[in-house]
Amino acid sequence: MNRAQTDIEATRERLVEIATALLEERGSPALTMQELAIRAGMSPATVYRYFEDKDALLEALAEYWFRPKVAAMEEVVASDLPARRKMYEFFARRFTMMRKVYQADPVAFQSYIDIGNEHFEQVRSYVDLADHYLGVIIGEAMGEGFFAGLGVDETISLVNQMVAPYCAIGTMTMFMERLTEEKLARIIDAVFDGLSAADRGAKGVTDLRAA
């Protein structure tokens, strides 16, 4: 990157930080290019030189929000831990990051949920990336003998459902006061020790009979 590019990147990053503060303080509806320009002490035309439209700004905001989470996922996947520990860390590290935001300011946290729901197209690629990394961990677990008879995609779906309160941000708020790392560890242990394609009788074939 040459000097001019570095300057552009630094200003973009600063604008994203200002947009983040605006979102946290005043909520998703307040986040407009106009408001961002006022906060940044720039003309709107100048802001548009850095982000050609609001979608470009939202894309940069999503990148900024997910950056530490992607770094955590990549570090976990690259580690030499057993698959079970990897899967715990994979969810626990992102959960504790999100809980920190929630605990600092639940209203600000809700603003992130709102803007993510309103602009899911900016979020989808990160959801897909998380599923990809989860699939890598599941593949390693299968190599260690877990999830007998299940396919990788099926297991990704089952695991995402079983840990939804620790992972899906909208679900997390509903459960937050009851979420702990200890419970997450018990759930991951149950995933490893209990999840397989074997039909062990939960969904029986006999009719339900009243006693």
Place this chain on the structure above:
Amino acid sequence: MNRAQTDIEATRERLVEIATALLEERGSPALTMQELAIRAGMSPATVYRYFEDKDALLEALAEYWFRPKVAAMEEVVASDLPARRKMYEFFARRFTMMRKVYQADPVAFQSYIDIGNEHFEQVRSYVDLADHYLGVIIGEAMGEGFFAGLGVDETISLVNQMVAPYCAIGTMTMFMERLTEEKLARIIDAVFDGLSAADRGAKGVTDLRAA
């Protein structure tokens, strides 16, 4: 119940059905005592003879929504099935009821979520009742040797978290397209075969090391 009481109950039930239709067609903000009176062809004063305020109407609406779900839970708990099958049926029956409403009209389904979020005080006793029945099933499972080392309340919390997409209505909509009875059965099997107080290594004590 004497004749007069029976008539009162019948009119209350009819008003609840009209309120339900109003909610499903026009959403939570449209559900007012005034609108209900217009739809029912009554004066507002007459409606207020059946429901003294909107809270009383909402309480009756909640009772109407939860009635078949409570009946399903009670039938399952009273059955002579093994605990594992009971727990599957306990969640599957209510899930399929809710999915039916969702599939018939996702917007109407969202109106139920909205009104439940807005008036959670009318919902809480049903959540507590479901936890009570879940606790009964968990107690039976413990009698069969499952959930070694865990307490009943701790297990209730863990199970609710692990099946959240099939149970917590706000979470359900986010996952709906990927929810199936087969996956629920696999999750319940994992609950029974994998959930205990044993530390099997998900939350390790060693530091995470990069490879």
